[in-house]
Amino acid sequence: xxxxxxxxxxxxxxxxxxxxxxxxxxxxxxxxxxxxxxxxxxxxxxxxxxxxxxxxxxxxxxxxxxxxxxxxxxxxxxxxxxxxxxxxxxxxxxxxxxxxxxxxxxxxxxxxxxxxxxxxxxxxxxxxxxxxxxxxxxxxxxxxxxxxxxxxxxxxxxxxxxxxxxxxxxxxxxxxxxxxxxxxxxxxxxxxxxxxxxxxxxxxxxxxxxxxxxxxxxxxxxxxxxxxxxxxxxxxxxxxxxxxxxxxxxxxxxxxxxxxxxxxxxxxxxxxxxxxxxxxxxxxxxxxxxxxxxxxxxxxxxxxxxxxxxxxxxxxxxxxxxxxx
Amino acid sequence: xxxxxxxxxxxxxxxxxxxxxxxxxxxxxxxxxxxxxxxxxxxxxxxxxxxxxxxxxxxxxxxxxxxxxxxxxxxxxxxxxxxxxxxxxxxxxxxxxxxxxxxxxxxxxxxxxxxxxxxxxxxxxxxxxxxxxxxxxxxxxxxxxxxxxxxxxxxxxxxxxxxxxxxxxxxxxxxxxxxxxxxxxxxxxxxxxxxxxxxxxxxxxxxxxxxxxxxxxxxxxxxxxxxxxxxxxxxxxxxxxxxxxxxxxxxxxxxxxxxxxxxxxxxxxxxxxxxxxxxxxxxxxxxxxxxxxxxxxxxxxxxxxxxxxxxxxxxxxxxxxxxxxxxxxxxxxxxxxxxxxxxxxxxxxxxxxxxxxxxxxxxxxxxxxxxxxxxxxxxxxxxxxxxxxxxxxxxxxxxxxxxxxxxxxxxxxxxxxxxxxxxxxxxxxxxxxxxxxxxxxxxxxxxxxxxxxxxxxxxxxxxxxxxxxxxxxxxxxxxxxxxxxxxxxxxxxxxxxxxxxxxxxxxxxxxxxxxxxxxxxxxxxxxxxxxxxxxxxxxxxxxxxxxxxxxxxxxxxxxxxxxxxxxxxxxxxxxxxxxxxxxxxxxxxxxxxxxxxxxxxxxxxxxxxxxxxxxxxxxxxxxxxxxxxxxxxxxxxxxxxxxxxxxxxxxxxxxxxxxxxxxxxxxx
Numbered sequence: 001x002x003x004x005x006x007x008x009x010x011x012x013x014x015x016x017x018x019x020x021x022x023x024x025x026x027x028x029x030x031x032x033x034x035x036x037x038x039x040x041x042x043x044x045x046x047x048x049x050x051x052x053x054x055x056x057x058x059x060x061x062x063x064x065x066x067x068x069x070x071x072x073x074x075x076x077x078x079x080x081x082x083x084x085x086x087x088x089x090x091x092x093x094x095x096x097x098x099x100x101x102x103x104x105x106x107x108x109x110x111x112x113x114x115x116x117x118x119x120x121x122x123x124x125x126x127x128x129x130x131x132x133x134x135x136x137x138x139x140x141x142x143x144x145x146x147x148x149x150x151x152x153x154x155x156x157x158x159x160x161x162x163x164x165x166x167x168x169x170x171x172x173x174x175x176x177x178x179x180x181x182x183x184x185x186x187x188x189x190x191x192x193x194x195x196x197x198x199x200x201x202x203x204x205x206x207x208x209x210x211x212x213x214x215x216x217x218x219x220x221x222x223x224x225x226x227x228x229x230x231x232x233x234x235x236x237x238x239x240x241x242x243x244x245x246x247x248x249x250x251x252x253x254x255x256x257x258x259x260x261x262x263x264x265x266x267x268x269x270x271x272x273x274x275x276x277x278x279x280x281x282x283x284x285x286x287x288x289x290x291x292x293x294x295x296x297x298x299x300x301x302x303x304x305x306x307x308x309x310x311x312x313x314x315x316x317x318x319x320x321x322x323x324x325x
Numbered sequence: 326x327x328x329x330x331x332x333x334x335x336x337x338x339x340x341x342x343x344x345x346x347x348x349x350x351x352x353x354x355x356x357x358x359x360x361x362x363x364x365x366x367x368x369x370x371x372x373x374x375x376x377x378x379x380x381x382x383x384x385x386x387x388x389x390x391x392x393x394x395x396x397x398x399x400x401x402x403x404x405x406x407x408x409x410x411x412x413x414x415x416x417x418x419x420x421x422x423x424x425x426x427x428x429x430x431x432x433x434x435x436x437x438x439x440x441x442x443x444x445x446x447x448x449x450x451x452x453x454x455x456x457x458x459x460x461x462x463x464x465x466x467x468x469x470x471x472x473x474x475x476x477x478x479x480x481x482x483x484x485x486x487x488x489x490x491x492x493x494x495x496x497x498x499x500x501x502x503x504x505x506x507x508x509x510x511x512x513x514x515x516x517x518x519x520x521x522x523x524x525x526x527x528x529x530x531x532x533x534x535x536x537x538x539x540x541x542x543x544x545x546x547x548x549x550x551x552x553x554x555x556x557x558x559x560x561x562x563x564x565x566x567x568x569x570x571x572x573x574x575x576x577x578x579x580x581x582x583x584x585x586x587x588x589x590x591x592x593x594x595x596x597x598x599x600x601x602x603x604x605x606x607x608x609x610x611x612x613x614x615x616x617x618x619x620x621x622x623x624x625x626x627x628x629x630x631x632x633x634x635x636x637x638x639x640x641x642x643x644x645x646x647x648x649x650x651x652x653x654x655x656x657x658x659x660x661x662x663x664x665x666x667x668x669x670x671x672x673x674x675x676x677x678x679x680x681x682x683x684x685x686x687x688x689x690x691x692x693x694x695x696x697x698x699x700x701x702x703x704x705x706x707x708x709x710x711x712x713x714x715x716x717x718x719x720x721x722x723x724x725x726x727x728x729x730x731x732x733x734x735x736x737x738x739x740x741x742x743x744x745x746x747x748x749x750x751x752x753x754x755x756x757x758x759x760x761x762x763x764x765x766x767x768x769x770x771x772x773x774x775x776x777x778x779x780x781x782x783x784x785x786x787x788x789x790x791x792x793x794x795x796x797x798x799x800x801x802x803x804x805x806x807x808x809x810x811x812x813x814x815x816x817x818x819x820x821x822x823x824x825x826x827x828x829x830x831x832x833x834x835x836x837x838x839x840x841x842x843x844x845x846x847x848x849x850x851x852x853x854x855x856x857x858x859x860x861x862x863x864x865x866x867x868x869x870x871x872x873x874x875x876x877x878x879x880x881x882x883x884x885x886x887x888x889x890x891x892x893x894x895x896x897x898x899x900x901x902x903x904x905x906x907x908x909x910x911x912x913x914x915x916x917x918x919x920x921x922x923x924x925x926x927x928x929x930x931x932x933x934x935x936x937x938x939x940x941x942x943x944x945x946x947x948x949x950x951x952x953x954x955x956x957x958x959x960x961x962x963x964x965x966x967x968x969x970x971x972x973x974x975x976x977x978x979x980x981x982x983x984x985x986x987x988x989x990x991x992x993x
Contacts, residue, residue, distance in 0.1 A: 023934070030906045036853030105842060105855070105883035108827050108876060109905075119900040127904055130855070130885055241471075242819045 003041070010042030014049025017152040022091060025125050028148055033129065033141045044311040047144060050151045051309030058267050061093075061150030062258050065170030067160045068180030069188065073206040074159060076240035077180060079116040080247045081157075082124060088251070090154035091123040095146060097139050097160045098130050125153065131160075140281075143173050143274050144310065168198055172273045175266055176257045178202040178250075181221075183213035192224050199230040201257045208237040208246060264306065272301040275313035282314075283321065290321040338662045341369075341655035342617070343420060343626035346644045347591060349374035349399035351755045352762075353409035356399040359641060360414065368648055370420040371452075372628050373410070374398030375432070377865035377916055380467040381892070382428045382811025385759040388894055392921030393865045394756035397638070398424075402763050403806045407435040408442055416445045421452035422497075422589065422626065427469035429456035430482050430793055431810045434801040437490070441802075453494040453589070455547065456482060459520045460499045462701050462823040463708060464506035466867015466891045469811055472698050474786075474818035478793060480527040485794035487532065487539050496524060497547035497589065500564075504549035505595045506870050507712025510560045510680055515687035516697070516704050517546065518567050523697035525576060531792075541572050542583030545625070551593040552608050554615035558667070559676035561588070561615070561622040566681060567688075589626035590616045599635040599965040601728030601735050602747075606632045610650055617654060619673075621665040627651055635965045636741065637748030637947055638917060705826030709873050716874055717835075720969055729968060746947045751917070763806065770804035778803040779813050786817035825869070825890050827876050837971050838881060844978050845883035851987040852908065858977065859907040860888045861898040863926055866916035867891045871943060875911060878970045879977070895922065899929035902938055908981045914944040924957055939980050943967075 010031065016024035031043045052058055068074055078094065085092050098109045107130035117124040129139040142158060149156045160170055171177050179200040181188050191197040203221060208214045218237055225233050234253040238246035276297055280288055291297040300320065304313065346363055348371075349356040360371055375398040378390035384402055385394045394400050401407055416439070425432040433454050437447050458475040461468040468475065479496060486495040500508070500517035508516065521544060528540050546564070550557045565586040572584035592612035597605045609629050616624040629647040631639035639647075654660060667673040694700040718724035725731050741747040778800040785796040800810055834842065849855045860876045862869060869891050876888040887905050889897075902910055910930075914922060923942055930936050941961035942954060951962040960980055963973060982988065 026903050026906050030854065033906070034853030036851075039853045105846060106880040107885050108880045109885060109887045119894065119897040125904055126901075127906070128887065242817070 006038055006042045007045050010045030011049050013042075014046040014054075014148075017046075017148060018050060018055065020091075020152045022122060022125065022152055025093065025149060025152065026127075029127055029141075029145055032144045032148060033139075043144065047148060047311055048309055050148050051312070052264075052267075052307035053309070055151060058263055059147065059150035061153050061156050062254070063146050063150050063156045063158065063173065063175045064254055065158045065160070065174030065177040066180060067162065067170050067177070068204075069185060070161050072180050072182040072185065073240055074161075074180050075115055077204065077206055077238060077247075078157065078159060080238070080240050080244050081251065082115065082117055084247045084251045085155050086117075086121065086124065091125075091152075092155045092157065093125040093149040093153040094127070094157045094159060095142055095149075096126065096128040097142055097158065098128055125149070138169050138173070143270075146173055147271075147274075147310070171198060171200075173270055175261060175263060176201045176254055178204055178254065180204045180206060181217070182207045183210055183217035185217070189220055189224055192228065199225070199228060199233055201232070202234045202236060202250070202253050204250060205235070205237045207239065209239040209241055268306050271308070271310050271313060272298070272304075274310045275317060276301060278310065278314045279317040279321075283318070287321050291317065333664075334662050335664055339620065339623075341661065342624050342651075343370040343589075344368050344648060344651045344655075345370045345372035345422060345589075345626055345628040346648055347372045347374050347424065347628045347630075348644060350376075350397075350638065350749065351395040351751055352400055352759060353406040357410050357412050357414075360410075362641065363644070363648070364414075366645060366648060367652060370422060370626060371414070372422045373424065375423070375425055376400045377467065377867075379432070379807055380425060380428060381865050381867075382431075382469045382807060382815070383865070384806050384808030385756065385763055387808055389865055389892065390756075391864075391925065392756070392918035393916060394759050395751055396917045397866075400755070400759050401432065401435065401807065402759070403766055403804060404435050404438045404442075404801050405766055405804075407432075407439040411436075411439050411443070416440045416443050417449045419451070420626075422455075423453065424455050426455050426458055426461050426465075426467055427475070428807060428811060429454040430478050430797050431801070431807060433482060433486075433493075433495075434794065434798040437798055438801045447490050449492075450490050451492045453497055453545065454482065455499065456496040457499045457520065457524075457547075459523065459697055459701065460502045461867070463516070463705050464502040464868075464870065466823070466869055467865075468821060468823060468867075470814060470818040471821040472701070474814070475821075476523065476527045476698060477531075477789065478814075479524055480531045481793045483524075483528050483540060483543070484532045484536075485792055487536055487543060491539075491543075494543060494545045494587075497545055498524065499547045501547050501549040501591055503708065504551060504593065505868075506708045507595075507715050508708055509711055510556060511683035511687055512704075512707060512711060513549070514560060514564055514567065514680060514684040515691065517548075517564070518571065518684070519688050519691040519697040519700070521546075521568075522571065522575070522692075526696070529576075537576055538578050538580060538583055541576050541578045542580070546586065546588035548588050548590050548616070548624075549593055550590060550612045550615035552596050552611055554611050554618075555673075556676060556680075557612070557615035558619055558622075559673060559680055561586070562619065562667075562673065562677045563680040563684060564588075565622050566677065567684065586622060587625050589628070590624045591628045592616070592630065594630050594634050596726070597630065597632075597635045598726055598729045600733065601738065602633055602636060603738060603740055604728050605630075605634070606646070606650075609647065610654075613650065613654060617660060619665050619667045620663065621668070632740075633747050635945065636746070637945055638751070640745070640747075640749040643747075643749075702824045702826070705824045709826040709877065712870060712874060713877055716968075716970060720971065721835075726968075729966070746949060748947060753920070766804070766806070774803040775800070775805050775809070778805055779809060782810070783813050783817055786814055822890055825873060825876075825888060827873050827880070827888060834881075841971055841974055841978075842883040844975070848978055848982055848987060849883070852981075852985060854906075855885045856883070856909075856978070856981060857885045857887065857905065857907045859898070859902050859905060859910045860886060861893055861901075861910060861912050861926075862891045862914070863893055863895055863898055863912060863922045864914060864916060864918050865892055866914055866918070868915045869913075871915070872911075872913040874970065875913070875943065875973070878974060882971075882974045895925040895929040896932075898926055899933040899935060902930060903933040903935040907938060908985075909977055910938055910940045911977070912940060912942045912944075914942070914946075917945065919944055919946055919954065920950055923954055923959065927958055937984075939984055941977065941980070943973075 013024050013028045031039050082092050109128040146156050177200045236250040376395050377393045379401045383390045483495040486493040498521045500513045503513050568586040569584045572578035631643035631647050691700045782796045782800050785791045858879050862872050876886050879886045939960040943963040
């Protein structure tokens, strides 16, 4: 494919997503995940097509980060949540980031198994990626993927595993962060109290069918949130075993958070973080020094226009780093 | 000269064990004819093989049943089918073993109702329901419900039979399938014993404590025997020691006879080869020695596989050949004339001690994890790991498989030269017939009575305090179907997906593997994304051991592997392939349903817009079918004779490279 064709192909996919053509999602992600030079160029074109400037505002989809320690029942919960969103006629994309080992370079992406959805339903999209070298963190392409899918899907979920680090990373991408816990996750409570973990927008307690332990865990979490002065955090107790409970109020809580959020500010912040991270990934500490250090770079980014997309911001940073000083 | 009293012989030769053949296919009528012929040939008990829809609780007209009806066993959808299956078989004398697990309570109920129709009271019935769910999670894959409710169903059937069908073996704790999944002898012993503990502890909650002695006495095992038959025999002696100990110490069983290890056996299929399949006859004979040589732990019932298991389904003649082996062993040899020939053997005692030590350690580990139910993830991962090591030994030649990785030059086998390729092919019309018959059954029964019975069943299912059996028998009597019974319970209990066990340890790279990684890396660079491979198991076949080994090896070779476990519909597989953006798809089917399911997957891929993704297929696939699959667009067909996994991985790299116009060094 020559350059003009590549540009056109990327734009075409971007246009289809903008027009909420959900069948464009797999091809769009194939591009966004690719490191081949040709594909990267196409991916940039695609993202520009979906920038706030091109959309005339922020992408309408609700980007939700769902994270928590392994084994707390995130996938069962997500299966129920997806069903609830479908009941509300929302289209849903799930980006499952798998933390599995990279020693061989390969990975086993198993998360998808556990999110049950009707395979005939074209409005549910699930894609799994390996976390790559960034243990417990996001796959390199996840941010771009979430931004792109938010133009087409009503809800975009980024699912990650871990606690202490992953919710911070997810917070840089998501409009709303939900941390999922189960009764007797004592260490998480400690992390919260000690400030190792940022207070999420929504705390979800699974396995609420375990009555005694669940009640105690709810009381502990409430007390911790109160002590931290985190009055804005919604606490939801859910059970995924039949009959499931609490799923609808969780969906409500997520939506309520989004409704009272200054979305443009959060998205703008996310794009600037993303552009700076991309710049550092490409040019390293040396590049950062040329920008006058991280803080200076952040200040400079804050002075840029609000609706600039990530590739444009990254290019602007590169241009600035080249300026003689 | 030895006196009469110190004769090394038994005063009277022992009676032979019960001889069975694991049999059943198509519908109840055809299977009934087969059973009656087998009994005429001197078989002394029945062993019923059910098809996968019956085993997993789906009616023949369910989407997931497609291609599977009557394939690996007989389709039994209601009491009418059961009555036909048992026609003219004397149920008051017959000893019937049924390989049925998730739906064991239901099939037992159908058997009880069929007996009623023969005027045989339930207390006269003799037989076995396999009814072991943990090994389904670990190896065989025909589970339906989550662990908690499944353990309740098991406990309920045990509690019911101990009181109402006292000669019934309500559960066979299976170590058989653990060995098929790669278990070492130590793992086989330890996981089976831990499983038994979990079952007994669950029953303890649900029966009168006075009954625990009889409960313990009714628990039997279903074991495996591999070709290393000396060690395999030691394994059984070790199990007998542990079982006696458990009965005495953990459950306070005073009657020594109740603490005796009772087991049935099917000898190893894992070691049977597709290459030079006639050699399997010798393997089977040696394996049969493992479970018969020592009188102290001799099998109560034996069924032997057929020589052609790695090729496809055995024909009646193949099964007859295996039955004759048992008869020669029992009636021609002097095996049954002696007391335990290993008594006092230092070698045997040493082997037993070694296995006991390892097994106790492993049982302790499972107990520390909270018992067998809680330790399913651990055990599954351990089995996948053992199996991987086993494959590596075979690939490196360290473990010899005659005719497969050594002594491979051969004359063409006349056994497979016939028009049928030496296997049984199930009439493809069976599925349509069964669907039509089911529709008739539904239209002719008393619907009101069925609805009422299912409503009661649903209520009992939600009430943990009540035994499920009476409501299940009532539903069977009213004419409910296998799918309806299961669906009612699925709604009450929820569904479950077992762990795949493939998430854990990465292999230490051999030289060959490192080379392969380099190739995958290079190809991934050219593709721009890491080579992404979907491993799928369409249909109801739960034998996932092969698929798991492929997934693990592909991961070790550096691929991103999407493996979603068993029991997927063609649409689910196609949807994942499209959404995940995979470069290649590998499908595994061992149930013989490839002729229906593979084309269905290709259709679904077209519908999902992923028709460009190349598909390879692995399984028990006869040559004629392989050709048809290639003609339909399948890029590669692998059978048990393709045991070199690295070779398969290289093929996959080449295949993807060719499709994307990338050159590789692999072929060079």
